Amino acid sequence: MPPVSVVILNWNGKSWLEQFLPSVITSTYPNLHIMVVDNGSTDDSVAWTQEQFPSVEIVALPENYGFAEGNNRAIPFIKTPYFILLNSDVEVSPAWVEPLVQRMESDEKIASVQPKILAHHDKDSFEYAGASGGFIDKYAYPFCRGRLFDSLEKDKGQYEEAMPIFWATGACCMIRTSVVAKIGLFDGSFFAHMEEIDFCWRALNHGYQIWVEPASKVWHVGGGSLPQGNPRKTYLNVRNSLACMYKNLPSKQLLSKIFVRLVLDGVWGVRALTQLDFGSIGAILKGHFHFYGRLGALRKERRKIYTDHPPTLPQSGYFPKSIVWQYFGKGKKTWSEVWE
Secondary structure (H helix, E strand, O other), rough: OOOOOEEEEOOOOOOHHHHHHHHHHHOOOOOEEEEEEEEOOOOOHHHHHHHHHHOOEEEEHHHHHHHHHHHHOHHHHOOOOOEEEEEEEEEEEOOOOOHHHHHHHHOEEEEEEEEEEOOOOOOOOOOOOOOOOOOEEEEOOEEEEEEOOOOEEOOOOOOOEEEEEOOOOOOOOEEEEEEEEEOOOOHHHHHOOOHHHHHHHHHHOOEEEEEEEEEEEEEEEOOOOOOOOHHHHHHHHHHHHHHHHHHHHHHHHHHHHHHHHHHHHHHHHHHHHOOOOOOHHHHHHHHHHHHHOOOOHHHHHHHHHHOOOOOOOOOOOOOOOOOOHHHHHHHOOOHHHHHO
């Protein structure tokens, strides 16, 4: 039963803490240290937490650094071999920590493991952010075992097997602290979205593994900060996905795959135009231009990360075809149909 830290990033989230922090407090794992990292909140969520749960450590940041840098700034306060990143809008089951620890203890090469993520509003359905493990296709489009694009499956016990995956969701995942000391955690420039995929890709390129352990189960509200379809969310996903590709793809595939990804994003923009979704069109264009403007910085970042370790293409959780074509062209709406 090694000690485990739970890091809950908060920004004006008193209502979420009121609703879900008690379930974390009553976890059955006996060696749990709970930490609320506050991103410069202007509500009274910090005062409420201190009053209601004085055993919870508060790390107060002076401003909102976003999900990526906010979690990065918690690292110096983590003194345990494992820590769990947990969104404030997640309800946990009583024995959710034990299976994650057991999986991490089984192999020191496991960098991160996530539980099964179900939807809080429909507890028999998988949730968008993570479901039962994250994957990417050949053009770095993320999808999940239990969620392809906006199609969410019912949890009928079809994805109960623990297995290696490509990425673990930042909504709830356990991370080995020693791995962060070697390769870092999140790219702070991402602000929010895709930062966990960038971290997991980097870990895979350095020989670590990422797992899902469905024996652990939590329920995520999702969209608490930015709901699906929000132009700001689209912009962050587009620009960060391109940055993630540039930083981590093998050199021989870098230009060709980014070119195809840009074309596919253009098709997405045309589809949005037919639906008069001008917000998405603007967000896609803004994301592309942001990526072009950061190419120099991304080139330096890539060299710094992989100076002694050229990136390869990890096999765990990598789908060597286009998930866009499988979903929209062939009409495959479930992970089991795609991964056959």
